[in-house]
Amino acid sequence: xxxxxxxxxxxxxxxxxxxxxxxxxxxxxxxxxxxxxxxxxxxxxxxxxxxxxxxxxxxxxxxxxxxxxxxxxxxxxxxxxxxxxxxxxxxxxxxxxxxxxxx
Amino acid sequence: xxxxxxxxxxxxxxxxxxxxxxxxxxxxxxxxxxxxxxxxxxxxxxxxxxxxxxxxxxxxxxxxxxxxxxxxxxxxxxxxxxxxxxxxxxxxxxxxxxxxxxxxxxxxxxxxxxxxxxxxxxxxxxxxxxxxxxxxxxxxxxxxxxxxxxxxxxxxxxxxxxxxxxxxxxxxxxxxxxxxxxxxxxxxxxxxxxxxxxxxxxxxxxxxxxxxxxxxxxxxxxxxxxxxxxxxxxxxxxxxxxxxxxxxxxxxxxxxxxxxxxxxxxxxxxxxxxxxxxxxxxxxxxxxxxxxxxxxxxxxxxxxxxxxxxxxxxxxxxxx
Numbered sequence: 001x002x003x004x005x006x007x008x009x010x011x012x013x014x015x016x017x018x019x020x021x022x023x024x025x026x027x028x029x030x031x032x033x034x035x036x037x038x039x040x041x042x043x044x045x046x047x048x049x050x051x052x053x054x055x056x057x058x059x060x061x062x063x064x065x066x067x068x069x070x071x072x073x074x075x076x077x078x079x080x081x082x083x084x085x086x087x088x089x090x091x092x093x094x095x096x097x098x099x100x101x102x103x
Numbered sequence: 104x105x106x107x108x109x110x111x112x113x114x115x116x117x118x119x120x121x122x123x124x125x126x127x128x129x130x131x132x133x134x135x136x137x138x139x140x141x142x143x144x145x146x147x148x149x150x151x152x153x154x155x156x157x158x159x160x161x162x163x164x165x166x167x168x169x170x171x172x173x174x175x176x177x178x179x180x181x182x183x184x185x186x187x188x189x190x191x192x193x194x195x196x197x198x199x200x201x202x203x204x205x206x207x208x209x210x211x212x213x214x215x216x217x218x219x220x221x222x223x224x225x226x227x228x229x230x231x232x233x234x235x236x237x238x239x240x241x242x243x244x245x246x247x248x249x250x251x252x253x254x255x256x257x258x259x260x261x262x263x264x265x266x267x268x269x270x271x272x273x274x275x276x277x278x279x280x281x282x283x284x285x286x287x288x289x290x291x292x293x294x295x296x297x298x299x300x301x302x303x304x305x306x307x308x309x310x311x312x313x314x315x316x317x318x319x320x321x322x323x324x325x326x327x328x329x330x331x332x333x334x335x336x337x338x339x340x341x342x343x344x345x346x347x348x349x350x351x352x353x354x355x356x357x358x359x360x361x362x363x364x365x366x367x368x369x370x371x372x373x374x375x376x377x378x379x380x381x382x383x384x385x386x387x388x389x390x391x392x393x394x395x396x397x398x399x400x401x402x403x404x405x406x407x408x409x410x411x412x413x414x415x416x417x418x419x420x421x422x423x
Binding site for chain 1 (some may be wrong): 107110111122126127128129130131132133135136137139153154156157159160161164165
């Protein structure tokens with residue numbers, strides 16, 4: 001039996017982040033906000049990314065050396081294999097649901 | 104200095120290491136990057152405002168969680184037996200005092216057919232105003248006995264005392280008058296006019312002032328004292344919690360501490376019972392009624408302050 005807690009969950013924001021990461025391969029948080037065209041907000045994207053990293057959907061690394069003196073290195077995000085699989089299943093399920101309820 | 108440096112320092116004091124690494128630092132790094140990429144001018148101000156807004160939103164998510172974790176950590180480390188002991192003592196004292204205060208009216212009605220579970224239930228609320236302070240006393244003594252009285256413990260005791268005041272307030276203002284009236288109507292099997300014990304504090308005061316204006320000084324004084332006594336008893340949990348703190352700080356034997364609390368409670372109850380039944384025209388002066396009603400609380404607070412100031416230092420380390 002598959003218990004509910006073992007099924008990977010994906011919120012609409014998380015799905016959007018994964019779709020954008022699949023499209024662009026690697027993105028910074030701010031780039032995600034800009035690429036989403038207003039659907040992701042600056043204040044929530046980092047919290048969402050932190051949560052997704054905890055779930056194993058994305059992985060991040062810190063850029064080698066910041067170009068700016070005294071500045072912090074930026075963190076760049078990439079979808080993991082699990083994230084790719086989850087978003088693929090999610091998209092398929094959505095498509096199926098839409099066609100099922102369109103009748 | 105790069106923008107966000109001071110904010111990062113502030114966040115480091117409030118958030119966990121993980122939140123800093125995965126949420127706060129990326130926000131600030133992106134803000135700094137965008138700031139650098141923008142030419143000085145109005146656009147830069149917008150970038151800064153936008154970046155700062157994002158920072159505060161992230162901080163608002165992470166800081167409360169980190170604060171809660173830091174606050175609860177020492178309590179989580181404290182042994183569970185302490186909490187169970189405090190709850191058990193509080194429950195025991197609540198039961199004992201409630202039963203003791205119910206004994207007299209139950210004995211008076213013993214043998215009557217009407218005495219049943221419903222009437223017994225209606226007798227419970229009238230005992231609560233006195234059992235709540237003693238319950239708090241017993242709980243606080245059990246919880247902090249043998250510990251060094253730190254500022255955090257003092258704050259926790261004040262909070263618990265305030266929670267007791269709230270419980271006492273709802274009991275005295277709403278529960279007791281309603282239960283008393285229901286009790287009388289159950290006995291009389293019809294609607295009856297409210298007596299002093301069945302009135303809400305406001306009704307009691309209005310009745311007292313009406314009687315005073317009509318020249319019934321004795322009865323008016325009795326009701327006015329009853330009015331002020333109710334508010335004093337509402338406030339009693341806080342002095343009793345503070346008294347428990349003062350006694351615990353002296354590191355007496357636990358039995359002596361409990362005996363002192365019980366004695367204080369008995370004196371407290373007798374004080375109000377004795378003065379309550381003595382109708383006195385002296386209490387038509389509201390200042391006198393107020394002072395006499397609040398005197399026991401004041402005495403307890405004064406004694407507690409003296410106990411705390413004279414408390415010996417205990418070298419044993421405190422987990423809090």
